[in-house]
Amino acid sequence: MTTALITGSTAGIGAAFARRLAADGHDLVLVARDTKRLQEQATELHDRHGIEAEVLTADLAEDDGISSVEQRLDERRRPVDLLVNNAGFGNKGRFLEVSMADELRMLKVHCEAVLRLTAAATAPMRDRGRGGVVNVASVAAFVPRGTYGASKAWVVQFTQGAARDLAGTGVRLMALCPGFVRTEFHERAGMGTDNIPGWMWLDADKLVSSALADLARGKTLSVPDPRYKALMGMVKLAPRGLLGGVSSRAGRKYGPR
Secondary structure, rough: OOOEEEEEEOOOHHHHHHHHHOOOEEEEEEEEOOHHHHHHHHHHHHHOOOEEEEEEEEOOOOOOHHHHHHHOOOOOOOOOOEEEEOOOOOOOOOOOOOOOHHHHHHHHHHHHHHHHHHHHHHHHHHHOOOOEEEEEOOHHHOOOOOHHHHHHHHHHHHHHHHHHHHHOOOOOOOOEOOOOOOHHHHHHHHHOOOOOOHEEOOOOOHHHHHHHHHHHHHOEEOOOHHHHHHHHHHHHHOOOOHHHHHHHHOOOOOOOO
16 A cells, blocks of 8 residues: 655645545545645545545645645655645736735745655655655746746756656656646636636546556656647747747636646
C-alpha cells in the first residue's frame, strides 16, 4: 500500500486525483484549508474504497501551513510515495489592478510552496529509490499571462529542471498543464466563463487518468488532451506580440486552469 499527499484536495483537479488514487488503493493525505470539507472528503473516500485518508489542514499562503506539510512529507515511518502539488488560485484583473498583497500571496502558493514541498518530498524519495511528484501548472505557462502565467511557467521550468537533476534516482517529476476545467477556480476569482467555447472544457477525471499515465511513462511535461496539444503547437508558431495581445484580452477575463 502506497500513500499520496494531495494539496488543494477538496475540489476540482485535486479532488479528481483523490478519487482516482483512492479507487486504485492508495492511502491519502488530504491537504486544504477547510477542515470540515477535508473530513467529509476523507470519510467518503474511506467508506467507498476502504483506504486510509489522513486530514491535514494547511494554508499554503502562510509559512506555518507550508511547514506543517513539509513536516508530514519528512516522516520516514509514514512515507509519502506520490506528491500532487495542486493548490492554487487566480486573481482577476490586469497588472496594477490586483493588490501587491494578492500578487505575493499567489507567488507564495504557486512557487514557494511548490519548491519547498517538492524538496521535502523528493529527499526521502531519493533515499528510498522511488517516488513521484506531480506539480500542477497550466497551459497559461506558455503564453504572456501576467503573474498567474509567470508563476505557472516557473512551475514548468522548475519541475523539468529538477527532473533532470534527479534522473536515475527512481524519483519522477512531472509538470501537469491542463486547460479549462470546471472547478471552483473561476468562481473564487470572480472570473466569468460564459464566453468559453464548450469544446475547450476538460473533464477532471479524464485529465487525471491521462496525467497518471504520462507520469508512469516517465514524461516530465503533460498537456493531457489532443485539443490543447494542438493549441500549444500553434502557440509556438504565433508571433510573440500577437500572442501577448490575445492573451491579455482573453486571459484577464477568465484564466485557464
